[in-house]
Amino acid sequence: MGVFDGDAMIGYSSAAHKPLAEGVHRVVVSGGVRPDRRRQGLGTELLAAGIAAARVLHADHHPGLELAVDVQNNALNDGARACYDRAGMTPVRWYSHLRHPLGDAVVDVPMPGGCVVEGYGADNDAEFLAVRNESYADRWAGVPMPSEQWRALLGWPAFRPAHSFLARDTGSGAAAGVLLTFSWDADARAAGVRDAQVMTIGTLRAHRGRGIASALISRALRSVRDDGYDGAGVEVDAGSPSAVHGLYERAGFALSRTEVRYTLEDRPADRRPG
Numbered sequence: 001m002g003v004f005d006g007d008a009m010i011g012y013s014s015a016a017h018k019p020l021a022e023g024v025h026r027v028v029v030s031g032g033v034r035p036d037r038r039r040q041g042l043g044t045e046l047l048a049a050g051i052a053a054a055r056v057l058h059a060d061h062h063p064g065l066e067l068a069v070d071v072q073n074n075a076l077n078d079g080a081r082a083c084y085d086r087a088g089m090t091p092v093r094w095y096s097h098l099r100h101p102l103g104d105a106v107v108d109v110p111m112p113g114g115c116v117v118e119g120y121g122a123d124n125d126a127e128f129l130a131v132r133n134e135s136y137a138d139r140w141a142g143v144p145m146p147s148e149q150w151r152a153l154l155g156w157p158a159f160r161p162a163h164s165f166l167a168r169d170t171g172s173g174a175a176a177g178v179l180l181t182f183s184w185d186a187d188a189r190a191a192g193v194r195d196a197q198v199m200t201i202g203t204l205r206a207h208r209g210r211g212i213a214s215a216l217i218s219r220a221l222r223s224v225r226d227d228g229y230d231g232a233g234v235e236v237d238a239g240s241p242s243a244v245h246g247l248y249e250r251a252g253f254a255l256s257r258t259e260v261r262y263t264l265e266d267r268p269a270d271r272r273p274g
Contacts, residue, residue, distance in 0.1 A: 001049050003033075003042055010037045013046035015053040015069075017061050019146045025062035026141055027054035028070045043083045047071070051087065051264065058266075067266040075258040084262045093140065093261035094238040096245065098253035099195070102225040102232060105252040109218035112211045114171055117219055120164040120180075125154075127175040128166060135177070135202025140239060158182040163196060163223045167203075167212045177203035177212040179220050183229070196224040198234040217251050235259075 003011040013031035029050035033042045051069050058067040071089065073080040100106075111117050120128060129150045136142040145153070153159070163181035168174070180200035188194040198220060203212045224232055234253065236244060 001046070001053075003046065005037075010034045011042045011046050013050040013053070015050050015057055017054070017057040018143055019061070019149055020144050021062050021065055022143060023065065024068050024141075025058055025065040026068045026070050027057055028072075029054055030071070038079060043079065044086060047083055047087055055266065069264040069266060070261055072259050072261045075260050081260075081262075087264060089262040089264045091260050092263045095259045095261065096236045096238050097256045097259060098234050098236060098248050099256040100221060100232040100234075100251065100253045102221065102229060106221045106225055107218055107251055108222070109211065109214045109251075111167060111215045111219075115167050115169055115176060115210070115212060115215070117165050117167055117215070120161040120166065124166055124175070128164075128178045128180070131166070131175050131178045131204060132180075132200055132202055135204055138205070140237060156182065158184045160196065160224075163220055163227070165216055165219050165223075167207075167216055169207065175204075176207035176210075177201075177216055179216040181220055181224065183224075193230045194228070195231045195233055196220070196229050198232065201234075213247060214251065217248070221251065 001013050002009050011031070011033040013029065015027055015029045017027045018025060029047065031043070031046045031050055033046065050071075054069045055067065058065075069089075071084060072095070073084075075094070118124065129145065129147065132150075133144040137144075154161075160181045160183055165179050166175050167177040169176045178200065179198060181196050182199045183194065183196045198217070201213060201216065203210075221232055232253075233256065234248060236248060238245075238258070
């Protein structure tokens, strides 16, 4: 939903459900209020609307599961944190947003022996999805992405297939790791900086420890650098093993900001009609 002052939008709220869920159905609520209209109660109303929408989506798609309503924001946003506190939400996860300056800071890491890299294409699209789903299975809140959602994700104008790569094991011929890159033109116009974002990266468990992820990151960074991008970013779950952060630090990434995931665990007795 949106809040307007005349023709100008001053705030919005949205809720996105998971088509597939196991045990707990997590619905992510997003929103924001224009800076000059904050501290007027709009954020509280929009969050309440988002939670109500999450309950409707849950009842429609996964009524037999527990519901968790998630929001995420900058750790330094005190106004947002107060809004979440009033709604009964608690912090459950921290995420590091890392940025790479590109240029000479890009580290050249070759594919390990027994692997080759190839770009994204229609012929390996299904393998990209299969590796994404299997590699995300052991992550916090990781659930499979159905093909319809995958098609919608790659249908975004922000998807950059020319900077997305797959690692293939030459012995078995099977895909071993993938990386997807996105970039938003509107953000570039607003900020005057064109950054690429690593949105998906995963290596199958059987191929971890070979250096595939490092090589995929290096390949993507070289690709966006050569295409004239100003920087690259990635979001890392701070609850992941420290080796994950080390992977990006060795590649030349540095911390840009920290975000916090807040959750409202919705008990059946708490639910109200949408």
